[in-house]
Amino acid sequence: MDQQEVYNKQKKLSLAVFISDLPNMIAVTISAFVSNSLIVWLDFIDSLSGIISDLIVVLLSRKMSRDLRYEYNYGVGKIEAMTALMSEGLEVFGLLFVLGFSVYQLFFPEKPSDLLIFVVVLKVINVCVDAVFLKKQYDINKMGDTHVTQSEVLSEIASLLFDAAALVSLLFVWLLRGNIVSWYISPIFSLVIASVLIVFCIKHIRHAVYELADKTLPEEEQLKILKVLAKHDKEYSSFGSIKSRFNGTSVTIDISVSFAPETTFEEILKFQHEIQQDLSAEIESCSVAVVIDGTE
């Protein structure tokens, strides 16, 4: 299956996830206010972050399926990194509040709300929906493995695990509602899960920042670029500039040169191909663009 079809399917599934998450988001918001349970507030934060991320993936997949002219569109990694940075940043902010309230409720516990049973029912539906979407997402990823589909599979697994854990803990709160122990289940569960989620979010944020930050190539690598240019010295007539950078594990090199008027189109293509080939042999994971200034 080609990438365009994968992005089309991803767009449809992400839209379905987004639409199905909307009523859940409304229900979770109401449940959080009614039950005042920290587990439900934790769910609210997770859902909010998920819904923002879904929306961005819908827009991104839509753009990718329309504008996919090349196998790898420039800047996709950056957009994904920005998406992660925004949604994870929001999630960390909310999780810090949950952590604070969890500690507070450990010292000043509250009796669980009698309306919690409705939230339990809602969670059962959530877990079923999550399982269906995970299966569909997994199938899409099998058809075409891209950064977007990979991160969506992970996101669906995380949603399923989170909802399942929340369901179990809410069930315990409900079953033990006559016992004072139930007063502590919600803050303890929230404290543990929020801490784990914060660690994961920070890991994602660090990775996203690493992907976003353009860094100068080490001197040794820059000398390799010049070595390749020296090797092909006779093939171009003037040298403009070299713009090189790396982010994450990818290296981008833009070389600007111009050619003598008698140079044919085939010769320019051959030069471009050889420069790309030689640089790829010297520098791992590098993407080379030869910018032609024109002929003289």
Place this chain on the structure above:
Amino acid sequence: MTITNRKNGEQLIVSVEGRLDTTTAPQLEKFIGENSDGVKELVIDLEKLEYISSAGLRVLLSAHKKMSKVGTMKVTNVRDEVMEVFDMTGFSDILDIG
């Protein structure tokens, strides 16, 4: 980095002293750009050049290309440490080193 020059008709001799790196390379590039009009023979004397980085090599490559259309460019008195960089990058094959 210090740049000194001497002009003999169509010949321009540029002597570079110190380090030719990211900070100083634009200075040499600007100097050559401003003083090479009408020059048919450019001589770059590197006797007192202690270090050259990729930024310095870019300036030499650019000057070499420019001069190959209107005349010649020669690099002279290259120290061992700089010559090592020229050899490593293949610049010793493309530059006229004397």
